[in-house]
Amino acid sequence: MSNTLYQEVLLAHNREPHHFGKPENYCCSGKAYNPNCGDDLMVYIQCDEPSQGLNLHFDGEACAVATASASLMSEVLSGKTKQEVIKACQHFVEVIENNKALDDDALLTKLKPLLTVRDYPGRIGCATLAWRSVIKALNES
Amino acid sequence: MNSVQQTMTSFDVMARRAEFPILQREVHGKPLVYLDNAATAQRPQCVIDAVENYYRMHNANVHRGVHTLSNESTDLYEGARETLRAHINAASVREIIFTRGTTESINLVAQSFGRSQIKAGDQILVSHMEHHSNIVPWQLLCEQTGAELVAIPIDEQGALDLAALDELLTERVKLLGLVHISNALGTINPVAEIIAKAKAMGITTLLDGAQALPHLNVDVQALGCDFYCLSGHKMYGPTGIGVLYGREALLDAMPPWQGGGEMIAEVSFEHTVYSELPAKFEAGTPNMAGAVGLGEAARYLQRVGLDQIAAYEHELLEYATQQLQEVKGLRIIGQAPNKASVIAFVIDGTHPHDLGTLIDLEGVAVRTGHHCAMPVTRFFKVPATARASFALYNTFDEVDRLVAAVHKAREMLL
Structure with missing residues (x-):
């Protein structure tokens, strides 16, 4: 297996994650914590203007895969409605965990650098960590 | 050959390695360097x-x-x-x-x-x-x-x-x-x-x-x-x-x-x-x-003799400690005066899981995580550590392979 996981896109998102930082106001938040590796992120969801969709941010400390995944997630999902966000999160978890094909969605194609994580069984949980916390937070909100 | 290696004449590590068949295999196209012995050691042919x-x-x-x-x-x-x-x-x-x-x-x-x-x-x-x-x-x-x-x-x-x-x-x-x-x-x-x-x-x-x-x-x-x-x-x-x-x-x-x-x-x-x-x-x-x-x-x-094993592993520990400490930003977690051949470490700005995956791609097996001792990682205020643990069959060359892999991983991540 060549080193296809740590591509430059992923490393760049890890070094300078997008949508990083806790916003002053948010409607709900979700803890993304994996005690086995110590990944510990918090996802914040803003929904002030329902017509403009949700806005996602996150902060915390985690590995490069979890951080880059949370960064790409916040970028790709911001602007979508609550139902669209839940659906996209569930789809992404299925893509990673059950090896499904990624929907041919212009935004989702940005997630392609994360798909190689499927070759690294010990790291799959890192890629889905933030996404799972969004599903949980929105279902409970 | 470095000076530490030259002192190791009494312990025939190559003879010991030949007794462990798994050490012949390759991982990611490179000879396996197995440094996860504290999790489980390998078995010699006689076992x-x-x-x-x-x-x-x-x-x-x-x-x-x-x-x-x-x-x-x-x-x-x-x-x-x-x-x-x-x-x-x-x-x-x-x-x-x-x-x-x-x-x-x-x-x-x-x-x-x-x-x-x-x-x-x-x-x-x-x-x-x-x-x-x-x-x-x-x-x-x-x-x-x-x-x-x-x-x-x-x-x-x-x-x-x-x-x-x-x-x-x-x-x-x-x-x-x-x-x-x-x-x-x-x-x-x-x-x-x-x-x-x-x-x-x-x-x-x-x-x-x-x-x-x-x-x-x-x-x-x-x-x-x-x-x-x-x-x-x-x-x-x-x-x-x-x-x-x-x-x-x-x-x-x-x-x-x-x-x-x-x-x-x-x-x-x-x-x-x-x-x-x-x-x-x-x-x-x-x-x-x-x-x-x-x-x-x-x-x-x-x-093999446990006194000989202990003496050899101690030299490996000292050499690996000294080499790893030269990696910029690397901090060894656990520096008690009396130690067995276990080195847990973190590197500023990197996560141990990323280090573990990247080190593995160089054929070197280390463990990352809390090592089933979460009060320890919490005490040292780290999310996890990477841990290299040495056994009687590990060599000074393998320490060098570890250190090279750590350098490479660090450069990629930072």
Whole structure:
């Protein structure tokens, strides 16, 4: 297996994650914590203007895969409605965990650098960590 | 060749490596460098052969059989018990109970000795550097009895705070459970000295020896402990087999833990008479092949010589410590003065999981995470660590491979 996981896109998102930082106001938040590796992120969801969709941010400390995944997630999902966000999160978890094909969605194609994580069984949980916390937070909100 | 390598003339590491078939394989197209020995060591050919030969030639259920294979199997199983007795210098084979490993040994003591002897208000003393297997069985016991679990603090180097220990050794403490060598830090605890203090106060003592057996000569009578727990797979033996050593008088007085075959002398629906030691604590058909393999692993360690192994591993530890410390931003977690060949580390700005994956791509196996000792990572305020743990077959070249892989990973991530 060549080193296809740590591509430059992923490393760049890890070094300078997008949508990083806790916003002053948010409607709900979700803890993304994996005690086995110590990944510990918090996802914040803003929904002030329902017509403009949700806005996602996150902060915390985690590995490069979890951080880059949370960064790409916040970028790709911001602007979508609550139902669209839940659906996209569930789809992404299925893509990673059950090896499904990624929907041919212009935004989702940005997630392609994360798909190689499927070759690294010990790291799959890192890629889905933030996404799972969004599903949980929105279902409970 | 560096100066450290030149000093290593007495220990023939290449001969040892040839005894471990798995070391011939490649990972990601590179020769395997196996540095996850604290999680599980590899097996030498003699252990693999002993297990295979048992299944191929002697397999039959032990005890009470009249046929030839059952007698052979019993002789091999009981012979392994005698080998383990001699290996840790127990006074009698009645003190050697075969278990699934250290975890089961500790649970046996907690549920048999603990539930019969420990009461509400009593204290069980462990340390802040314990593996979860020497924390959770006592927490379960505390829930069942109303006893209290207390932890001896550690210092910034990862050594026990012995002054605090003296304060904590009170008449309320009924049992002291202590790790001999920490899997997360490498710290070798001054257990003989601590046991002497505890014994003087009438406290029952248990040592978790899972990490000690591959590195040290262990003499349970010299240590003076009441219980000593070990795992086969950490000491080059099979998985699923371990030992609980217990002083005979204590084991005799303890109630059985699990019921079933092997542990009974006579059963009726009105009354059951339990077997004598050690069978009283070995319910069910035991792991016969595992015991035979473990006996062979103990003989292997004796043939190689634990003093020689310890001396060699110490040189590896010193060399690896010195080389890793030269990596910018690398901090070693656990720098006690007396350490076994375990190096846990973190690197500023990187996560241990990323290091672990990238190091693996260079063919080097290290473990990342909390190493089943979450109070330790919490104490050092790190989410996890990467851990390289060295065995008798590791070389100075392999240390260099590790250090090169760490440099490469760090450069990629930062």
